[in-house]
Amino acid sequence: MGLKQVVSICFTILTLAEKHGCQNARFDNVDYTKLDLMSPNVAVASMDNGVPLITGDTLAKEVSRNDILLIMCYVPWDPKYQAKIKNFETVAKLVLANTEDAMLAKLDMAAEPVAARAVEVQPPELQFILYFRGAAYNVDEFPNAKALAAMVKKLSQKNFEVPQLPYGEIPIKNLSKPDFDKVTNHKEFSLVIFYLPGSSAGERLLYSFELGIHKIKKDKRFGYYKFDATDKPDTLQRFGITKLPALKMFRKGKVFDYRGPKVNPEGITQYLTWHAREPYTEMSHPDDLEKFLKEHGERATVVGFFASKTLSKFQDFVDVAQDYRDEHNFILMPTPMVSQKGSTDEPVQAPGWTLAVILPKRWRTPDDEKKAVLHQEDASYEMIKDFVRWKTTPLAGERTFENAKSLYSLRPLVVAYAKIDWSKTGKKDTEYYRDKVAHAAKDHKDTLFAICNSDNFTQEMERFGFNLDPKYDIHVGILGKDGEYYPRWDTAHMSSKMISEFVNQYKAGEVKPFFRSKSKQQDDPNVLELSSDTFNSKILHSDSHALVLFYHPLSRNWWTAEQSLRALAKDPEFRRRDVIFAQIDASNNDLPSDISLSTYPSIALIPKDNKDNMINYPGELFEEHMVRHFLFEELGKLHKSKPKTEL
Template identity: 30%
Template sequence: MILHFPTLKIFRNGEVAGDYDGPRDADGIVKYMRGQSGPSSKELKSLADFENFVENDDVSVIGLFEGDSKLKDSFLKVADTERDRFRFAHTSNPEILKKTGYNDDIVVYVPKKFQNKFDANEFKYDGNYDTDKIKNFLIHETNGLAGIRTPGNIFQYMARPLVVVYYNLDYVKDPKGSNYWRNRVLKVAQDFKRKVYFAVSNKDEFTSEIEQFGLSDRKESDKPLVAAFTKDGKFPLNKEFSIDNLKQFVEDLLANKLEPFMKSEPIPTEQGDLKTAVAKNFNELIMNNDKDALVEFYAPWCGHCKSLAPKLEELATKLKNEDVVIAKFDATANDVPPQFEVKGFPTLYWLPKNAKEAPVPYNSGREVKDFIKFIAQHSTDGLKGYSRDGKKQKKSEL
């Protein structure tokens, strides 16, 4: 069991109601906790209630129902489970229904300060009463062409490829400047509907992401910074921001003409039996090598990793004449390839030589004999020095 610190708990009436899994910034925590108090969906009883609710700086998710319906039941269930992410309200008030023109619908209203000429000001759900479809609509279909991506709503921007434009975005202190750059992003985004997702973010809120793209030295620039997240890696725009440069960047991204950015240690000039993989040589050493591979993703400060290190050295020496690569990879100094999920240290993966696009998590024992037994059993062509059950082969006498 891996413990994470700090750990936050939510209490109701003196009893633990659950773990806190919301944002870790002040505004996000406040928004999350407000969503945990009171009813999950506010009933709007008058037109004034409706107008006050949609005047908020956050999006408003409103169920408009003439009477009881399966869609209303599903809407209220979704409000119960997603209350920490969105603001919900519902109404059957005839005056509100007449003004909006809806009578059995779920509608997301965009705050006035975020409205623009490229997007609709409201998004209407067109599906049935399936709660999963309603959640998917809220998360993926209400951002518009270039939504405002923050640490608190990052869950809405997981689709790929995603192009993020970072600048001094601040709709409180500088709404005009915020819209100036966002409108230029929107102008490009409209040409790539359903092909690429776009978002704008405050660069001070995403300093770590900017560092991950190697753009830290340009953070003080008055011009926006641009980076793309894809299933194949991370791609920064290495030119000054302009509409033409952004458009060309996206076209090149879709045409696979760009090289992904990798944080990497230098490629080792010498290798021992235990290979050292870094981001720049990972494909050559592991993915494109015609051998099976066992890779450890580690952190230099990790105590378990330090204990495992001599065992991997011994394992690599014992298997140095076999068609298998034993390698270590410092996941704190190098970008982890996107096909690997590393949540703790050490994390080990087995990669059969003919199926390396589907790495297998290694969850067996961590003694040398355990590794040998696993590798002998799972090696593509078997080992020369060990039987399939991991027992050392006796040399035949002449």
């Protein structure tokens, strides 16, 4: 049986399951061994729950052996991975059992760093990489198993070919360093992709953008370029680029971040077409504005009234509009006609400029301004930007996954979690919660407030330590400027006054951050078992060097790291050199925000004389001799760096 037939059966199973109302759990009782399908009995190196695992040793083999190889690149503690893995495994098992030239496999980026480096993916972000007849492509996340099966079915068509550009077409041109400023300053709009030639990640990104840009109508005012970043650290530093490949947009030389799609060519086409246009919509009559507000009432609208585009502040308006066009509507209108005092002459256009911000009706509470106005001839660009940022944000707007990193990236941020439901049955309760938070926010104009749908932010609520008992209809906490989580104790029917008082207490330094803290029983006298509560006292406030293992029980190779740590802890040489050894379970303990780890396990040396300078073990393998070499080397450096008076 061919792959096409196998996936058709898979697709039918998924469709029938969905038709009968089954959701994610619909595959739990499927006995794949009893499906009427022929099994080629394919041999694979290693499996996890019936799905092949990609390793550094098997990657090249599986790429060459399979016409279709779809790899889920993940870390096992990632909630997004945990939400998708069951559906992925369902389709993967069906494909594996019934075809010899296709495979859905998993790559644990933490446990298989060699393979992750070869594929050019980095933890902790969940990613999907498709190898089709040996060539690598980025793939969008699938919403459910049916969508995944549909994609595999499409790939399995006999005459399927990946989309290619017309022969000879080059939608993305090379941009050299000497020409960089000349080109980006001249073009009204340009996109630059910074990449390294030969990089798989760079080539995958370029492919998606080539297909997307190919569909954009040609216009000499716009340009799309790729920049070879090899040995050009000064250029990367100039634009704040720390990771490649990277994207930046330019308007007459001014740089802006690219925040659009990076995989789907259609999404790329739409995003770049939208951004190549002016960041505002031009109107001339108040009736046009009124109609626009009725049709686009879900977002805040910024209206710039300008007597002329030659005014110096007009370019500031355009730049601010470009910064926030993904979040808000921007309208350009002429200043109104006014009669001259004491004159019978025809009305004339008012001079100067004015900005007005109109909040969407849904988020306009009794405590919000219906319209905010800025009219100050000498206003600076930063003043205009701050005005737009603050006035477009309601006293209690809704924070979502989509706007959390843009509109609600300021800290501190007061967040209230409640059931958000704008349907007819839930609208009244939602407005009640919104108004309650807004009433508290009006007393704290220097602090940003937001409400969040508690159904969508359960992990963040757990990080705050909230009691999720339904009797608590609203939970309030503060995402601190220091990166920590400051919860207000749960109270049934919390009032606006309670919320406001809690914010005052935070500002006065009277609220302590919350850390989940739980240590397991110490079973090795040479290795401390730490919790969040004891990390400070036993490590940061100790008079010794500390070698600490940060681990997660779901990590496949943390046990190797632990055995190495225990072996080193027995060495009397390290006791003589004043080193203590410890480990902490990151699944049960929250670490201080200044300790940032992208993967587990991680090992770090914390020097006794400089606790803020944590030295991370750079190795990918945790064999004892490797960690030993690292520890000896770093202790030697610390000894040499001491002032002579201390030697």
